[in-house]
Amino acid sequence: MFNRDRWKEILEVLTSNWFRTVLTAFGVFWGIFILILLLSAGKGLENGIMQDFGDISTNTMFMWSRSTTKSYKGLPKGRSFLFKVEDVQAIRDNVPELKFISPRNQLGGFNGANNVVRGIKTGGYNVYGDYPEISKQDPMTMTSGRFLNYNDIKEKRKIAIIGEGVRTGLYDKDEEVLGTFIKIQGVNFMVVGTYKKKSNDGDGEEGQKEIYVPFTTFSQAFNRGNDVGWMAITANDGTSITSLKDKIMGVVKESHKVHPDDQRAVGHFDLYEQFQRVQSLFGALRFIAYFVGILVLLSGIIGVSNIMLIVVKERTKEIGIRRALGEDPWSIKLQILMESIFLTIISGMAGITLGALFIYGVNTLLDMKGPVDMFVNPSVSLGVVVVALFILIFSGLLAGFIPAQSAIKVRPIDALRTE
Amino acid sequence: MIEIKDLHKSYKMGSNSLHVLKGLNFSIAEGELVAIMGSSGSGKSTLLNILGMLDEADSGSYVLDGVPIKNLNETKAAKYRNRFLGFIFQSFNLINYKSAMENVALPLYYQKVPRKEREEKALKYLAQVGLKEWATHLPNELSGGQKQRVAIARALAAEPKVLMADEPTGALDSKTSYEVMDLIQKINDEGNTILVVTHEEDIAHMCKRIVHLKDGVIVEDKKVEQVRAAQYVK
Numbered sequence: 001m002f003n004r005d006r007w008k009e010i011l012e013v014l015t016s017n018w019f020r021t022v023l024t025a026f027g028v029f030w031g032i033f034i035l036i037l038l039l040s041a042g043k044g045l046e047n048g049i050m051q052d053f054g055d056i057s058t059n060t061m062f063m064w065s066r067s068t069t070k071s072y073k074g075l076p077k078g079r080s081f082l083f084k085v086e087d088v089q090a091i092r093d094n095v096p097e098l099k100f101i102s103p104r105n106q107l108g109g110f111n112g113a114n115n116v117v118r119g120i121k122t123g124g125y126n127v128y129g130d131y132p133e134i135s136k137q138d139p140m141t142m143t144s145g146r147f148l149n150y151n152d153i154k155e156k157r158k159i160a161i162i163g164e165g166v167r168t169g170l171y172d173k174d175e176e177v178l179g180t181f182i183k184i185q186g187v188n189f190m191v192v193g194t195y196k197k198k199s200n201d202g203d204g205e206e207g208q209k210e211i212y213v214p215f216t217t218f219s220q221a222f223n224r225g226n227d228v229g230w231m232a233i234t235a236n237d238g239t240s241i242t243s244l245k246d247k248i249m250g251v252v253k254e255s256h257k258v259h260p261d262d263q264r265a266v267g268h269f270d271l272y273e274q275f276q277r278v279q280s281l282f283g284a285l286r287f288i289a290y291f292v293g294i295l296v297l298l299s300g301i302i303g304v305s306n307i308m309l310i311v312v313k314e315r316t317k318e319i320g321i322r323r324a325l326g327e328d329p330w331s332i333k334l335q336i337l338m339e340s341i342f343l344t345i346i347s348g349m350a351g352i353t354l355g356a357l358f359i360y361g362v363n364t365l366l367d368m369k370g371p372v373d374m375f376v377n378p379s380v381s382l383g384v385v386v387v388a389l390f391i392l393i394f395s396g397l398l399a400g401f402i403p404a405q406s407a408i409k410v411r412p413i414d415a416l417r418t419e
Numbered sequence: 420m421i422e423i424k425d426l427h428k429s430y431k432m433g434s435n436s437l438h439v440l441k442g443l444n445f446s447i448a449e450g451e452l453v454a455i456m457g458s459s460g461s462g463k464s465t466l467l468n469i470l471g472m473l474d475e476a477d478s479g480s481y482v483l484d485g486v487p488i489k490n491l492n493e494t495k496a497a498k499y500r501n502r503f504l505g506f507i508f509q510s511f512n513l514i515n516y517k518s519a520m521e522n523v524a525l526p527l528y529y530q531k532v533p534r535k536e537r538e539e540k541a542l543k544y545l546a547q548v549g550l551k552e553w554a555t556h557l558p559n560e561l562s563g564g565q566k567q568r569v570a571i572a573r574a575l576a577a578e579p580k581v582l583m584a585d586e587p588t589g590a591l592d593s594k595t596s597y598e599v600m601d602l603i604q605k606i607n608d609e610g611n612t613i614l615v616v617t618h619e620e621d622i623a624h625m626c627k628r629i630v631h632l633k634d635g636v637i638v639e640d641k642k643v644e645q646v647r648a649a650q651y652v653k
Contacts, residue, residue, distance in 0.1 A: 005528060012516055321512045324473060325526045326501020326577070329493045408493070413473040416512065 010339050013311065024307040025347030027300030028395070031386055035293025036355030036380055042285040044378030050277060051376050057137050057179045058275040059099075061241045063249065063268045064230035065256075072259035079258045081265075083228035086329075094251045097239045100137055103228040105129035105218050107185065112150050116170065116211065117183040123169040127184055127211045129218025137232050138197075144192030145178045152214040155348035158221065164196045165208030181209075187221045189213055241272045290329045294391065301344070306341050308403035314408075319407055320415020329408040336407050340400025341393060348392035352385060420581060420612050421447040421470065426479035428465055433534040439465045440476070441635040448616065452607040452645070454623035455616045457632035464585060466632065467616045471504055471583050472496045484580050501529050505574030509586035511566040513558040519545060519569045520554040526577035542573040548602060564595035571602060575611075584604070588622055591634075595650075600625045601648035621646070 012020050026274065069078040079293060086104050100268055107127035108115050114122040128134075131146045142145075160182060162170075167177055181188045189211075197207040233248060235241040239274070249266045252258075258265045359378055366372060428440040439462045447453055451541050453578075457463040468474035470480065472488060481488045483503055491499065505526075513522045523541040532540070548568040550561075558566055567587060574582050584603065589597035600622060607613050607627075615626055621628050623647045631639035 004534070016516065191572070318514055321514060322525070322529075323493075323497060324500060324506050324512075325573070326497050326504075326529045327500075328497050328529070331529075410474075413468050415471070417606070418510065 006335065006338065009335065010342055013315075014343060015235055018129045020307060021343065024303050025343060025350070027303035028297065028344050028347040028392070029300070029351040029354075031297030031300040031324055032351035032392065035289065036352060036384070037287065037358065037390060038293050039384055040355070040359045040380045041380040042282065042289050043380065044375045045285065047376040047378070048372075048374035049282075050212050052374070053275065053278075056271065058141065059237065059239075059241050059272050060137055060232060061268050061270045061272065062230060062232055062235045063245075063250075063252075063266060065252075066265055068262055068265045070256050070259035070262040070265075072262070072280070073257050075257055077171040081258070083231065083252060083256075084109055084226045085228060086226070087228065087252050087255060088094045089232070090255055091248055091251050093148065095244055095247050097235045097236050097244055098233060098248075100133040100232070100234040102134045102137060102232045103132050103215060104232060105215065105222070105224055105227070105228075105229040107222065115185050116124040116166070118170040121170045121258045123166065123209075125163075125166055125169075125209050125211050126206075127213065127218075129215040129222075129224070130212050131215050134212070134232065140195040141192045142197050145191070145195055147195070148212060148214055153216050156217045156414045157214060158187065158189045158217055159182070159192045159213065161193040161195060161212040162191055163208040163210045164194060165205065166211055169209070170353070177214070184211065184213070185222065187219075203296055216346050221419075222302070234274075240276075240390075242270055242405045245270060258369035268300045297391065297395060300347075301399045304340055304344055304396070305402055308336060308400055309406065311339070312336060312403045312407045315407075316410055316415045323410075324416060333404040333408050336404035337397060337400040341396030342401070343401060344392050344396035345389075348388065352388060420449045420451070420484055420613075422480075422482045422584045423470075424480045426466075426469065426481065428462075428474075429477060430471060439635050440469075442479070443614045443635075443637055445630060445637060445640060446501060447612060449612055450607070451628060452604070452613045452626045453615070453630060454626035455614065455630050455632060456618060456620075456623045457518055457592045458618060460634075462633040462635045463618075464633050465486050467583055467585050467614070468616065470581075471506060472500050492556050497529075500579060501526055503580045505579040505582045507567070507570050507574050507582065507584035507587045509589040511563075511570045511590070513569060513573075515558055518555050518557055519561065519572075522558070522569055523573045523576050525573060530577065534622075539638070540576060541572075544575050544607060545569070547575070563591050564598055567591060567595075567599050568602060571606070573600070574605065580612065582611055584613065584615045587615060587616055587620065588617070597624065597648045597651040601652050604645070604648055 029197070065081055065083050068075070068077050071077045073315075081102070085103060091101055092098065108125055114124045115127065116123050116125050130148060131153065132150060135147050143164060145161070148159075150158055151157070162177070162182070170178055170182060177191050177194055180191050182191060183189075213221075219227070233241065235244055245268060249268065249323050250260065252266060253260055253262065322332065324327070359380065362378055366375070423446070423534065424444050425440075426440050426443040429436045429438040431437075443466065455463045455466060465474065469476050475491070483499075490497065514525070515526070520538065520541045523544055524537045524549055527537040527540060535638070542551060542554060545554050548571055550565060550568055550572070553561060553565060553569075558569070561569065586597055587603065591599060603613060603615070603624060615622070624643055625648050626643070627645050628642050629639070629653055
């Protein structure tokens, strides 16, 4: 195969009619170009949406209590209840596959009234009572100071970690933040850290306007007793939270005397399920990209096959001569196949290269113009390029197969008769 | 060298078949120079095609140098053609985009002879036909006679048992025809077996034996006094 004469001949044949070769190559070039473009656009969309998920651990569900809709054990329906701190331990004991369970309490809310005061400045912020684990479930970057720790929980320290959004609202630009005090609903907390969250979707702004205080401090300061507003629950890697959620909700229903079939008593949001849904959307997008790309490529391949047939026709006499001189039919077949594969691979590589350059251009443009919603860093991986190469080799074989077959079907005696 | 017995061949033309060869018997010994003569349609080209393993007979036997030639698949036929036979065609059949030397080297390439040796041999045979200086020229830069000489060199290159020439002078004027025949005679003088299909009397008489074919049967098979072509060539 790596034979000088053979390659010389391939080049001679392909260069003997430049215009035709280029036109033929264009079909394959265009197909692979479209394939690369579609895949990278899909990847860009995926990257964009994944960025919106941020670093949130996606194997997580949120759970809160609502009012019952079924009477059970002598209790009427329509009864409202609250989770208790004891529920956390009960869940932990009954469902060992869980990584984190964070009970949370909350003050304020979306567009809440002003609840935080510092000197003459006030603001309405979400205030959370939390355990340290929350920083692993909803990751944030500390821009100064520290986050909560278990000593804070144990000693019920009145400290707060504030978002960068809170800082701009309550502080002057160059003011020192750490060690200062803010008043949350009349209770003083010392600021020990500031953070920034990554998510850049619509909630991004909201995410920076949060204040975290120790869960125990929160309960005591704001008179929540043993109550838990809601929980963020993350399962171990390898076990989906979706498969555990019925068990978890079963535990709390049991301890709060809620009918086991009462679907509405416990509200939840399954992030993992949502994430999976988005993932399968990307799967579908990738499928469409491959489907459309390969179909376009196919028309290019048919073009190559067509031209190879014409080449074989044109060279019928030559093939006849060669066979009269004693060339092995397999050698002729190999020759045609190699011409076809060579043509496909060269034009395919051109398509891949230009596709890559195009993506590079788009990326440069995105960098210059700033981020676009839901579209980040369109790209194709090396794996895709390797797959594309295999597709090309395969399609070259496919394109050459019929012409090669027709080439060796030529009987030398008939071929020599052709004038 | 060549032995055929009761060779039959017919072509199907739609519903009726055309019986072209009707039971031929003859043999050719080593070193002979045989002309196969006949008018068009007498079956001489068909015979040559069968002898050249380009076509297969319907019935009868064909033994070439002790090897029975039958039921060949294409790969085997190609191999036999390469080892046993050298072809010279009326229309030269050189490959246009290859130089004279590459054309001559082609059969050697199919024998997987290494490149360098191939080129040396090709040059040697080109020298034998007097075209050494034309080695790098493409066929369309050569005259008809030169093309045929390149074709002869190519046929010789594989050192075949038998040379088969199908109307080798058919496309040439008489002067170059004689030059080509002179070359063929000289090659025969060296002991090569050569078969020439022709319909020209004078060419046939430059061979040593004439087999006359008419309507698919041999009507005459005689040895003749060879006319040397050299006397017409200055």
